[in-house]
Amino acid sequence: AENDIDIGIGGSDIKVASVRYHIIYREEHAVFCGSAHPLFQRKEEEITSAECDRHPWVHRGYWYGIRRHRFDNSAANRVAFDIEAQLLMVLSGAYLGVLPIHFANSFEQQGRLRRLPLADEAYFADIEVATRAGEQAANVAYVRDAIINAHRMHL
Numbered sequence: 001a002e003n004d005i006d007i008g009i010g011g012s013d014i015k016v017a018s019v020r021y022h023i024i025y026r027e028e029h030a031v032f033c034g035s036a037h038p039l040f041q042r043k044e045e046e047i048t049s050a051e052c053d054r055h056p057w058v059h060r061g062y063w064y065g066i067r068r069h070r071f072d073n074s075a076a077n078r079v080a081f082d083i084e085a086q087l088l089m090v091l092s093g094a095y096l097g098v099l100p101i102h103f104a105n106s107f108e109q110q111g112r113l114r115r116l117p118l119a120d121e122a123y124f125a126d127i128e129v130a131t132r133a134g135e136q137a138a139n140v141a142y143v144r145d146a147i148i149n150a151h152r153m154h155l
Contacts (some may be wrong), residue, residue: 012062024151044045058095
């Protein structure tokens, strides 16, 4: 530990060879729109994946392979690098976005978000603890192992 980052927690499909990853839980995601979006008031049976693809999306930049490959690089689409920014863009009503269910739940209950009925777009993201590959300082290994052990029940 020399004022460098020794451990991190997050989810990304971009992997670095010099980093070791341990899955600690799987996070369910679904497609959402904000209350001002044209799809918010539509009947469930009227909403299709093809129609959703015609609307602007906000994607997360660190999930390059998971989500962004499915959509064209339309000038209307945007990229956010954290969930909070993505949420704000979806809440604006201008974009559709894939958000963690647990994160979007309270906004959905408030009537500010709607989960769209697109089962083929829902998925689980692996959330991982990441450390440098190779031998770790004892305190880093201790914290890493404690995080992994605390989340064993979630897998």
